[in-house]
Structures are given as structure tokens and as C-alpha cells.
Amino acid sequence: MFTGIIEAIGTVTALDNEKGNLHISIESSITPELKIDQSVSHNGVCLTVVAINDNTYTVTAINETLEKTNLKHLKIGDKVNLERAMKLGDRLDGHIVQGHVDQTAKCTNIASANGSWIFTFNYDAKLNNITIEKGSITINGVSLTVVNSKADTFSVAIIPYTFEHTNFNSFKVDAVVNLEFDVLGKYVSKLVSLNKN
Structure with a gap:
């Protein structure tokens, strides 16, 4: 669950297609605070962190996600809006956002x-x-x-x-x-x- 309040802007550093999935590597200021298996919103799409390397982390978008979102248009160097999942008890400054793009x-x-x-x-x-x-x-x-x-x-x-x-x-x-x-x-x-x- 997210709030729609952007925490940081990430930069796409690598894109790797594998069997219809897209592995997206992103450099961001919040990377040191991330953990493997954590959910992060990328341009409004909830994706799971699968790897972390210094200030860069990687997430994977499956084909269905690529078909429904603008992630299929990403290029190296593109800027991506990032938000980590909200903590229980935090103020809801935006509105209830699921990270499921319609x-x-x-x-x-x-x-x-x-x-x-x-x-x-x-x-x-x-x-x-x-x-x-x-x-x-x-x-x-x-x-x-x-x-x-x-x-x-x-x-x-x-x-x-x-x-x-x-x-x-x-x-x-x-x-x-x-x-x-x-x-x-x-x-x-x-x-x-x-x-x-």
C-alpha cells in the first residue's frame, strides 16, 4: 500500500529482457535503505526488489505488467518516480494507492x-x-x-x-x-x- 507521495527519483541504469520479463536496474538515493523482497512503487507500479548492488537495485516486471504500463517504454537514463510502501501508523498525506496500474x-x-x-x-x-x-x-x-x-x-x-x-x-x-x-x-x-x- 502506498500514498502517492514520491520519495525520490531514480535513474534507469540497465534493462535486461529475459523470457518476456524485464529486469530494471535503478540508481537512487533510497537504495541503501532497501531490502531484498521489499515492495517499491515505480511510476506507480508496485515491484519487488530482487537484487541490490551499492546505490543500484533491480526489480523485475513480468509481461502482464509491461503490457498494462509505461514500463515497456523505459530507456537507460530515464527518470522514475519512487515510493516505498507506507508504514502502519504513518500519516496518509496522499490517498490510498495500491500500486496496481489500471x-x-x-x-x-x-x-x-x-x-x-x-x-x-x-x-x-x-x-x-x-x-x-x-x-x-x-x-x-x-x-x-x-x-x-x-x-x-x-x-x-x-x-x-x-x-x-x-x-x-x-x-x-x-x-x-x-x-x-x-x-x-x-x-x-x-x-x-x-x-x-
Whole structure:
């Protein structure tokens, strides 16, 4: 379980394909505090640490994860948002995030707004995920508030701190991002669809 509050940005140092799996090596400031078998969110994807070597650690993404997320687009040198699992009793500064990406979206617009930025994203509504105005959304592991919610598009406002301390500062139009929709909203949506049948 995560909160969507990014702890560090990691840098991809190696990518190794093996039988449909992708071994991803990442250098980060939190590596010395990690342990083998620990869960870490990478752009919102919960992956298990399988090896540690100095300031670099390795995780493995299986084919299903690669198909559902933007991890398949990673290149050496790319920046990745990182968050370790929350501790029981900690403050929940973001929202409840499972680290299970629902689908990807494409950035369609980036607009400057008096010291902050408005990022707009388009996603495939046929997968039955929804946003609501002022609801929670996780983009590349970052807990954010939805504005301009529509059937297949929404926007988020990014303050300078978030821009500087996440990989939002590397986004361009057409960037592919990971989305995890609010878990409470997903249960409500499922219940409503069951009641219709």
C-alpha cells in the first residue's frame, strides 16, 4: 500500500529482457535503505526488489505488467518516480494507492498557469475507469486531484514542488503515463454496474 507521495527519483541504469520479463536496474538515493523482497512503487507500479548492488537495485516486471504500463517504454537514463510502501501508523498525506496500474494515458496538453502547470491526459474510456471532479487519481505514482473531468479526459494542476521532485518535469505532449484510479471509486463503479444487470 502506498500514498502517492514520491520519495525520490531514480535513474534507469540497465534493462535486461529475459523470457518476456524485464529486469530494471535503478540508481537512487533510497537504495541503501532497501531490502531484498521489499515492495517499491515505480511510476506507480508496485515491484519487488530482487537484487541490490551499492546505490543500484533491480526489480523485475513480468509481461502482464509491461503490457498494462509505461514500463515497456523505459530507456537507460530515464527518470522514475519512487515510493516505498507506507508504514502502519504513518500519516496518509496522499490517498490510498495500491500500486496496481489500471491503464495508461497520453498527455495531450501542458499549459503554464501563473507559477504552476495544468497537464491534460486522454485515456481509453472503454476500460470502464472513471474520474470525478476533485477526486483522486494517481499518475506515474503521484497522488493528484482531478480537474476538468470528462468521459475520457481530465486535467491535474502541478505545483512547482511536485514539478521539481517528480518526473512530471520530463513530460512532453504525447508522453505515456500510468494511471491508477481511486480504489473507492472503482468499487462504487463495479457495484453500480452489477446493480444494472
